[in-house]
Amino acid sequence: MNILFDVNHPVDVNVLKKAAIQLAEDGHHIFVTYRPRGILEKVVETELGDFSPIRIGKYHPSSFFKKLFGQLYRDWLFLSFFRRNKIDLSIGSSTNAISAWIMGIPHLAFEDDPEYKLTFWHANLFATRHIMPSCIKVKRKNIYHYRGLKELSYLHPRHFSPRAEKLDSYGLRPDEYVFIRKIARVSLNYKKGESLSISVIKKIRALGLKILLSLEDKTERGQFQDDCIILEEPVEDIFSLMKFALFCISSGDSMAREACLLGTPTIYTGGREMQVNRELMEIGCLFKEDTEDDVTKRISQLSDRRRRDRIGRMMGAKIEHDWEDVTQVIIRHVNDFRESRR
Numbered sequence: 001m002n003i004l005f006d007v008n009h010p011v012d013v014n015v016l017k018k019a020a021i022q023l024a025e026d027g028h029h030i031f032v033t034y035r036p037r038g039i040l041e042k043v044v045e046t047e048l049g050d051f052s053p054i055r056i057g058k059y060h061p062s063s064f065f066k067k068l069f070g071q072l073y074r075d076w077l078f079l080s081f082f083r084r085n086k087i088d089l090s091i092g093s094s095t096n097a098i099s100a101w102i103m104g105i106p107h108l109a110f111e112d113d114p115e116y117k118l119t120f121w122h123a124n125l126f127a128t129r130h131i132m133p134s135c136i137k138v139k140r141k142n143i144y145h146y147r148g149l150k151e152l153s154y155l156h157p158r159h160f161s162p163r164a165e166k167l168d169s170y171g172l173r174p175d176e177y178v179f180i181r182k183i184a185r186v187s188l189n190y191k192k193g194e195s196l197s198i199s200v201i202k203k204i205r206a207l208g209l210k211i212l213l214s215l216e217d218k219t220e221r222g223q224f225q226d227d228c229i230i231l232e233e234p235v236e237d238i239f240s241l242m243k244f245a246l247f248c249i250s251s252g253d254s255m256a257r258e259a260c261l262l263g264t265p266t267i268y269t270g271g272r273e274m275q276v277n278r279e280l281m282e283i284g285c286l287f288k289e290d291t292e293d294d295v296t297k298r299i300s301q302l303s304d305r306r307r308r309d310r311i312g313r314m315m316g317a318k319i320e321h322d323w324e325d326v327t328q329v330i331i332r333h334v335n336d337f338r339e340s341r342r
Contacts, residue, residue, distance in 0.1 A: 001338060002085060006092030007034040007053075010043050011254040014154040015110065016091065017047055019330040024051075031085060035059055035074065035095065038216070039233060046234060056081065057095075067118065075099040089337050091330070094123035101126040106337055110330070112150050112276045114138060129333060135279045144333070148323030149276065151254070155239065155261045156325040162243040162262070166236070170212060170229055172244075175305050177210040179245035179259070180228070182220070183252040183270070200249075201227045203296050207303050212241060216252075247302040249295070253277065260285040261319065263312030265302050267295055283318065285311050 003023060005016045024030045032051040034044045037059040044053045057074030078099035081087075090100040090107040100107035109127035114120045114136055123130045124140055132138070134145040154160060164174060204211055205227055213228035214235070215221060221230055235241070239262060242248060248259035248266040253276075256268040260280045268277065268288045280286035287302075289295045302308070 001088040001334075002029045002031065003334065004031045004033065004082075004085075004087045004090045004092075004096075005048075005051075006056075006090065006096050007032065007040070007044055007048070008037070008093055008095050009254075010038075010040050011151070012093065013040075013043050013047050015150050015326070016153075016330070018154060018159060018327045019091075019334070020048070020051065022327070022331060023334060031087065033078075033081070033096075042234070054081075071095055071118070071122075072098070075102075079103065089334065091334070094119045094127060097123055097126035100128075108330075108333055110150060112136065113274065115272065115274055131329070131333060133276055136275050146324050146326060146329045148319070148326060149257055149261065149280075150326050151258050151261055152319065152323055153326035153330065155258060156319065156327070158325055159327065160239060162240045163237060164240070164244055166240040167244060170241075172210060172212065172229075174244040175246045175308065177212055177229075177245055178204050179212045179214075179242050179248045179264070181214045181216075181248070181250040181252050181255045183216045197292050198223065198227075200292060200295055200299070203299055207299070209246060209303070212245070214238070214255075246305065246308055247299075249299075256286060260315060263315045265308055265311050267298050267302070269295060283311075283314060285315055 005020050007013055007016065020030050030051050032048050032053040033056045034040060034053055035057040036055055056077050058070055075096055075098040078096045079102065082099060082103045082105055087105055090096060090105055093111055094109045097107050097109055106128040109123035109130045111120050111123050111130060112132050127142060129144050130142050131144045133149055134147055167173060201211060201224060211228040212231065213224055214231045224230065242259045242264055243262040245264050248264050250256040250259065250266060250268060251270045253268065253270050253272060253274060256266045257280060259266040266286050268286055271290060277286055281288065287298050289298050
């Protein structure tokens, strides 16, 4: 089959990459498209360059109506792309679901963010299958659930083994540092989130812990460089750096979930209430904190290494016994459509 993987966010690259490679090895012809956004173009070209990725559309971060227009225009561009390349199956989120629907091409939408209604309900209306974690309690004829979180497509133990030697480049040792991810405040999803404060940094340093900081907005570097080791992208094996941290702080929801799946307790400061985060919060691995005082109190609690070890064991058991390898979930859905074509 001619299969399209459409990528619209850096995390999509990780979610879809292993399935794309496996399907190519199985004899399918893989196309990769993306909408340029921040570091996405660089990530796509680095991680999926063998598939000769193609830019389609433009990212509009500033307003709902610009986003809506940009999405509809991108769907229009996809009509000729589908026809020219004889696409049999489309996979991604929902940003080309309308064009696939118009062309009569099956579209598999992998979404986990019902709070972001524009794309989520777009997929509900136009995707052939809308595939999401079972913790999202939405029912519809085209909705399919899987056990776990989409980040397990690349962080499941079948796909990832942490390497402690990666810490050597930064002069770090396991459990003696905190990993922090600070995203830029440009997305509509995050405008109300809390920003990382210098006082939080000072609190961590006062505990005798080092700080490994990932900044989306590099213009903020000067505020933190005296107290933090600032990562330079692209970061080789960033997940090993997250895995061996005593705990993580992230204003981005995807990276907060990634850290938890690695067994690292995480403070989420992005401000969003998300269904997909609830199970991690109930397990006691993810902590949503909205004020500086709450973050500071949680830091004191998470500085206990025994707590970190206990959470790591719980998450490992959950992944081993209850949750699925999401790469195999993707392959399973693709195979359903391959069988229907025979």
